[in-house]
Amino acid sequence: MPGESEALVEFDNVDKTFDGETLVVKNLNMEVGQGEFLTMLGPSGSGKTTTLLMLAGFESITHGDILLGGRSLKNVPPYRRDIGMVFQNYALFPHMTVEENLAFPLEARKMPRDQIKEKIDRALAMVRLSEFSRRRPAQLSGGQQQRVAVARALVYEPALVLMDEPLGALDRQLRENMQYELKHIHETVGVTVVYVTHDQGEALTMSNRIAVFNEGEVQQIATPQVLYEEPENAFVAQFIGENNRLMGTVRSLNGKECQVEIDGGGEVAALAVNVAGVGERTTLSLRPESVKIDPPADGYPDRFDARVEELIYLGDHTRVRVNVCLHDDFIIKVPRSGDAPRLEVGETHTVGWNPADCRALDA
Amino acid sequence: MAAVSPNAGGPIMLDGVPLKIRLERAERMRKVKAVGLILPLFIFLMVTFAIPIVVMLMRSVENPEIVQVLPRSAAAMRLWDGEGFPPNEAMQTFAAEVVTAKAAKTLGKAAKRLNYNASGFRSMLFKTGTKLERAIEKEGEEAVLQGPEMLERFIDIDKRWGERRYWSIIRQASPPHTAWYLLRSVDRDYDENTDIVPISEDQAIHVEVLWRTIVISAVVTLLCLLLGFPIAYLLGTLPTKQSNLLILLLLLPFWTSLLVRTTAWLVLLQNEGVINDIAIYFGLWDEPLQLVRNRMGTYIAMVHILLPFMVLPMFSVMKGIDPYHMKAAASLGANPVSAFIKVYLPQTLPGVGAGVLLVFILSLGYYITPALVGGPADQMLSYFIAFHVNTTVNWGLAAALSALLLVCVMIFFAMYQRLVGVGNIRMN
Structure with missing residues (x-):
């Protein structure tokens, strides 16, 4: 847990309901460190945007409190929070030029003219739009409008900037460029960013930490690497990256190791991450790239016969869909290389994996 | 279209037909269809709207009466330089034609026209005709109509013929076209030397009425704006389901005729009307307040009738304003009031402009409502146009007043164009 001085934002037992019946956000406890790029990732309706809007002040907090720099935000109206925000549709003021849009927050703060100009x-210059200062938003492309929105949220140097799916309206290529650009801006300016998205690629590219939301609850907060390599529950494993799921029952449990009997035959060794106990159901999670076809004898104790169902050539790798233990949606990624096995649909091969890569999670 | 040379006309297709011509051929059918769809309405508008307006405007400068009834006199009078009295020959012609016209019963038309300029001219002209007829019977036609001292004879018949004014009125009424009606529409007249002078104050009324028309329209527009803006804001920010219901209520008055609505106000606002009764019952005031047949009634009824024209354009513009703009303004540190003034209000201007223009121009032409609920001092220009069409049957003056109103509307439109720009109007 970050020390008291490092946390800029603290969510303290926050609940949110719109209708008094269902909780959209359930007992949220989360901290955002100073200078951190934290992404709230989740499917739509998972409460991530509501959480962001509560932080911005556009939604009330039903229960609990949000602290910004140690100060409760409960009775602070949005315009006094000093939080920058970038909206999905940019929300640039159409009747003002780029320059006037940027001057707006500075004038609201009664800053002297020359200082405004300088800022x-x-x-x-930071968003590389210096020559567009006299244009209206309508005269800019989507990417340029996006950069103006970012510049406007940063120009008054708020300690915290919120971004609500800001790249959602851009096409793929532009979105990827903007991801790098946002990441670099974050690194240069050192501002704390809370970012909302449902695009995991975006989250993995930019974030220091990612908070995975589902059904109003944070499933796991971790760095992208930890989240991908060490998911703590089945939802996170499934939501982040590609994942093979095998359902089974725990047969024995020995510290970090366990034996799981897979539905449809076979017992495998797995890493016990999140299992309830012996005899309970569990979900085994295996990343497609951790599974080897025709593995060497040593290091791969668990071997299964797999029938090749489908081959999809993707250049740098081939996706192989195989039927393992009656699961016909089991995906294996085979990197392109000279010694890659030659596969044909209908053939049966042996597949295996390292028990450390097979994570036994909640059912 | 100029002939397309191979160099200038863009690419040439293999069959030698320039691409531009091929494009034109391909698009021709679409153009024909478009024109065909517009044509019926265009013809309808031309026949029922544009041409009548032009004809009516022509009336304001047409001056056919004297030319038709007394053609030779008109020609003779036009030759008179206007100094002193007309030459004897012109008076002879005039006398002869008055007698003929009286016999042909066409004199009334000319008499009516001359009576516009000076009341009493009509009876004077008929009296002159009668006396001339009698003199002819007694002295013979040649003695009377070829007399060397025609002026004396005229003065004998009526001593007013001794005033130069009456002769110059005939002269001014002689050309087939005149600016006289237009001058009268702005309270100006020709004097006996055909100089333009203001008419006497007891007759001057049109400029005051025009000014009153503009003031009433401006006040009505302002009241509509003040009352309509909050409604439009509410409609623009409510969810569509609820705003649709409210718009229906707003449009409800359109289901009833203007006349019925105005009469309803008369019933509500009169001294023994519902509003006075209720107010007295609850002790708001003791004596019935004069709410109708005055400016107050005019404003109440006109604002009620014109409010939807203000609200609807504003609503459609406000509906299009991104609600995130206000959130963005708040997140950027602007308090609600300054966010409203700096971010919301400027974006509503196209709608406000459209509403203001619409209501103001509609107000300028209002007739029935002020005529029914207004007092004598609240009648607008249209009332006088109708008055001259229906009561005095002075179509020339009615047309001139219409022209004045039209020019007024155009001036305001031009001012508006300079200030707001019609291109910025949005009605969606």
Whole structure:
């Protein structure tokens, strides 16, 4: 847990309900560190945007409290929170030029003219739009509007900037470029960013930490690497990256190791991450790239016969869909290389994996 | 279209037909269809709207009466330089034609026209005709109509013929076209030397009425804006389901005729009307308040009738304003009031402009409502146009007043164009 001085934002037992019946956000406890890029990732309706809007002040907090720099935000209206925000549709003011849009927060803070000019110039240079200062938003492309929105949220140097799916409206290529650009801006400016998205690629690219939301609850908060390699529950394993699920029952449990009997035959060794106990149901999670076809004898104790159902050539790798233990949606990624096994649909091969890569999670 | 040379006309297809011509051929059918769809309405508008307006405007400068009834006199009078009295020959012609016209019963038309300029001219002209007829019977036609001292004879018949004014009125009424009606529409007249002078104050009324028309329209527009803006804001920010219901209520008055609504106000606002009764019952005031047949009634009824025209354009613009703009303004540190003024209000201007223009221009032409609920001092220009069409049957003056109103509307439209720009209007 980060020390008291490091946390900029603290969610303290926050609940949110709109209708008084269902909780959209359930007992949220989360901290955002100073200078951190934290992404709230989850499917739609998971409460991530509501959490962001509560932090921005556009939604009330039903129960609990949110602290910004140790100060409760409960009775602070949005315009006094000093939090920057970038909206999905940019929300640039159409009747103002780029320059005037950027001047808006500075004028609201009654900053002297020359200082405003200087700050606008610097912010526009940062997003490489200096020559567009006199244009109206409608005269800019989507990517340029997005950069103006970012510049406007940063120009008054707030300690915290919120971004609500800001790249959602851009096409794929532009979105990827903007991801790198946002990441670099975050690194140069050192501002704390809370980012909402449902696109895991975006989250993995930019974030220091990712909070995975589902049904109003945080499933796991961790760095992208930990989240991908060491998911703590079945939802996170399934939601982040590609995942093979095998359902089974725990037969024995020995510290970090366990034996699981897979439905449809066979017992495997797995890493006990999140199992309830012997005799309970569990979900085995295996990343497609951890599974080897025709593995060497040593290091792969668990071997299964797999029938090749489908081959999809993707250049750098081939996706192989096989039928293992009656699961016909088992995916294996085979990197392109000279010694890759030659596969044909209908053939039966042996597949195996390292028990450390096979995580036994909640059912 | 100029002939397309191979160099200038863009690419040439293999069969030698320039691409531009091929495009034109391909698009021709679409153009024909578009024109065909517009044509019926275009013809309808031309026949029922544009041409009548032009004809009516022509009336304001047409001056056919004297030319038709007394053609030779008109020609003779036009030759008179206007100094002193007309030459004897012109008076002879005039006398002869008055007698003929009286016999042909066409004199009334000319008499009516001359009576516009000076009341009493009509009876004077008929009296002159009668006396001339009698003189002809007694002295013979040649003695009377070829007399060397025609002026004396005229003065004998009526001593007003001794005033130069009456002769110059005939002269001014002689050309087939005149600016006289237009001058009268702005309270100006020709004097006996055909100089333009203001008419006497007891007759001057049109400029005051025009000014009153503009003031009433401006006040009505302002009241509509003040009352309509909050409604439009509410409609624009409510969910569509609820705003649709409210718009229906807003449009409800359109289901009833203007006349019925105005009369209803008369019933509500009169001294023994519902509003006075209720107010007195609850002790808000003791004596019935004069709410109708005055400016107050005019404003109440006109604002009620014109409010939807203000609200609807504003609503459609407000509906299009992204609600996130206000959130963005708040997150950028603007308090609600300054966010509203700096972010919301400027974006509503196209709608406000459309509403203001619509209501103001509609107000300028209002007739029935002020005529029914207004007092004598609240009648607008249209009332006088109708008055001159229906009561005095002075179509020339009615047309001139219409032209004045039209020019007024155009001036305001031009001012508006300079200030707001019609291109910025949005009605969606």
